[in-house]
Amino acid sequence: xxxxxxxxxxxxxxxxxxxxxxxxxxxxxxxxxxLGHTFMVLVEHWIGQDDIYVASIFIGAxxxxxxxxxxxxxxxxxxxxxxxxxxxxxxxxxxxxxxxxYGRMNWGMVPRMDGPDGxxxxxxxxxxxxxxxxxxxxxxxxxxxxxxxxxRCNMFLWFQKVLGLREGLGPSTKKASDRNYxxxxxxxxxxxxxxxxxVNLLCFDPGLVGTGDLxxxxxxxxVFVSFVWSGYCFFARLIWFRRVSTALRYAIAVxxxxxxxxxxxxxxxxxxxxxxxQPWNYKIEMSVVLxxxxxxxxxxxxxxxxxxxxxxxxxx
Amino acid sequence: xxxxxxSLLLPASLTLLSTIASADKLMLPPGxxxxxxxxxxxxxxxxxxxxxxxxxTKRLLLTWAEGYYHAKTGxxxxxxxxxxxxxxxxxxxxxxxxxxxxxxxxxxxAHTAAAVVDLGERxxxxxx
Numbered sequence: 203x204x205x206x207x208x209x210x211x212x213x214x215x216x217x218x219x220x221x222x223x224x225x226x227x228x229x230x231x232x233x234x235x236x237l238g239h240t241f242m243v244l245v246e247h248w249i250g251q252d253d254i255y256v257a258s259i260f261i262g263a264x265x266x267x268x269x270x271x272x273x274x275x276x277x278x279x280x281x282x283x284x285x286x287x288x289x290x291x292x293x294x295x296x297x298x299x300x301x302x303x304y305g306r307m308n309w310g311m312v313p314r315m316d317g318p319d320g321x322x323x324x325x326x327x328x329x330x331x332x333x334x335x336x337x338x339x340x341x342x343x344x345x346x347x348x349x350x351x352x353x354r355c356n357m358f359l360w361f362q363k364v365l366g367l368r369e370g371l372g373p374s375t376k377k378a379s380d381r382n383y384x385x386x387x388x389x390x391x392x393x394x395x396x397x398x399x400x401v402n403l404l405c406f407d408p409g410l411v412g413t414g415d416l417x418x419x420x421x422x423x424x425v426f427v428s429f430v431w432s433g434y435c436f437f438a439r440l441i442w443f444r445r446v447s448t449a450l451r452y453a454i455a456v457x458x459x460x461x462x463x464x465x466x467x468x469x470x471x472x473x474x475x476x477x478x479x480q481p482w483n484y485k486i487e488m489s490v491v492l493x494x495x496x497x498x499x500x501x502x503x504x505x506x507x508x509x510x511x512x513x514x515x516x517x518x
Numbered sequence: 519x520x521x522x523x524x525s526l527l528l529p530a531s532l533t534l535l536s537t538i539a540s541a542d543k544l545m546l547p548p549g550x551x552x553x554x555x556x557x558x559x560x561x562x563x564x565x566x567x568x569x570x571x572x573x574x575t576k577r578l579l580l581t582w583a584e585g586y587y588h589a590k591t592g593x594x595x596x597x598x599x600x601x602x603x604x605x606x607x608x609x610x611x612x613x614x615x616x617x618x619x620x621x622x623x624x625x626x627x628a629h630t631a632a633a634v635v636d637l638g639e640r641x642x643x644x645x646x
Contacts, residue, residue, distance in 0.1 A: 251572070310573035320554060321563050327570045 218505045221441030226498055226505075227449040228440060231457025233495035234290070235465075236478040240488060242294055243479050255303040258295035265291035272384030276513035282447040285387025286454065292388075293395050301329035316408070325470070326406065334403040340396055347393075352376045355390075356439075357455075378510075387451055394455050398462035406470060421467050428463020432456050446502050447511045556582035557631030561622035564630050568619060576615035583618075583634040591642055598641055605644040 249257050265288040272284030305311045305328025314326035347358045351371035362368055404410060405424050411417045435456045443449035469476050477484040478491070556578060559567075567575040584595040591598065599609055614637065621633035 306571055307573055310571075310577050312571040312574040312578055313567060315554075315567075321559060323563065323566045323570060328574065 218444075218446075220444060223446055223449045223505065224436070224441035224443050224453070226501055227443075227446070227453035228436060228457055230450075230495065230498040230502065231453040232461065233491055233498065235457060235461050236491055237488075237495055238290055238294065239476070239478040240481045242298065244481060247482075251306070254299055255307070258299035262292050262295035265295070269384060269388055272388075273382055275384070277511075278383050278513060279447045279507055279511045281382065281384035282387050282450050285384040286391050286450065288384075289388040289391025289395075293392050297333075297392075297396075298329060301332040302327075305329045305332045314408075316413070326403070330399075330403055333399055334407060336396070337400050337404065340393075340400050343393060344397075354381075383447065383451070387454070390451060391454055394458045398458045402462055402466045405467075421470065424463050425467050426463075428459050432460035432463070435459070445508055445511055446505050447507075450502065557586070557629060557634065559630045560626070561628045561630060561633065562626035564618075564622045564633075565626060568622075576611075576618065579618050579630055579634065580611070580615055582630075583614075583637065586634055587638055587642060590638065602641055602644050607640070607644065609641075 245257075246254050268284055268291075269288040272281045272288065275281055275284070309328075311328035311331060313328060314324045314331065316322055316324040347353050347355065348361045348365070349367070349371070350358070351362075352374045353359065353362075354374075362371065401424065405420050406417075408417070411420045435452070440449060440452050440456050443452065468474055477487050481488045559579075564575065564579070587593070587595060587598055593601075602609055617637045618630065618633040621636055622628065622630065625632070
């Protein structure tokens with residue numbers, strides 16, 4: 203496989219050059235987020251609310267075993283895929299389903315109600331109320347990465363530049379070959395999901411922004427920021443990537459920021475129907491999304507890779 | 519450029535904080551007198567609430583029911599259950615709240631108050 207890909211890696215591919223790699227990675231990420239929602243709903247439906255909490259312990263543990271394989275590998279592309287999949291699975295099981303257990307079953311919370319007479323079950327289920335309360339913990343993690351001199355995340359590097367930290371922190375002690383992309387992608391996936399969920403939850407929280415003009419203004423600001431932010435990252439950086447692994451890692455953030463501001467806020471304003479959380483009502487549509495997602499994955503798996511992505515340079 | 523961004527950061531943060539602090543007070547639905555009217559929840563809404571908040575929703579309605587039964591009989595809920603047990607009826611949290619769930623599932627048009635009254639007819643007749 204490695205030899206075949208390397209043989210194919212002439213750098214003369216007419217297809218795998220900018221902007222195709224970035225666009226495919228971005229679309230893949232949007233489909234992955236939609237299908238992640240679908241997976242959650244289907245697993246809960248099939249396994250049942252009582253059993254899913256037990257099952258989620260083991261699904262999460264299996265994801266950590268997968269991550270272990272990724273961390274042991276020297277293939278950056280494999281590490282990236284494994285980190286992303288393990289991060290997504292751990293988020294859904296050890297975080298979302300555990301919050302669901304505590305909110306719905308252990309603490310006996312009721313969902314937040316909305317509507318003019320307060321008699322409509324809103325999308326803020328107990329697990330999301332618990333998640334909203336983790337904002338302080340999230341901020342603490344963001345502070346860590348802001349002050350971490352070894353971070354390569356462009357956002358934190360920009361923070362460090364704006365805050366005048368570069369000189370104080372000194373040069374990074376790690377080279378690219380020192381980095382294990384499985385654990386980096388794993389943490390990136392979890393932190394990006396955590397950040398985007400929390401922003402949405404705070405902006406939708408009637409206890410913080412009410413339900414009137416401030417709610418509208420804050421959510422319009424979210425749409426604007428996420429449109430500009432994801433647009434800048436997409437057009438100025440993502441579409442120029444040549445390396446599949448780098449594009450995939452970058453697309454995790456770009457796709458989720460886009461989803462947070464455009465898709466989630468639009469759903470809240472009832473501009474469209476969340477077909478990804480009602481797969482039984484939209485079987486054909488979601489089958490098409492799943493098919494497209496699988497095709498995009500195959501495209502990225504078989505895309506020509508640079509030797510550095512396959513660990514060839516790192517081994518030597 | 520950096521100086522410009524830095525000079526904007528503090529005012530922007532303070533503005534954001536002040537807008538959050540001045541957020542509208544959470545409005546209670548009209549006619550609720552300050553607290554949610556549990557008995558006015560339609561059964562079809564209760565049926566949806568049960569899915570995403572099974573324990574909390576049941577507990578909410580049972581607590582409301584305990585107040586209602588106390589007002590009707592002047593007895594605490596434990597006393598009412600004791601009377602029922604003496605008369606050969608055995609109730610626990612699951613069977614009490616299960617009665618509400620079954621009632622609402624069978625009649626989504628009704629209100630939760632009707633489910634509470636229906637359970638009360640079984641319990642309170644013994645206890646009077």
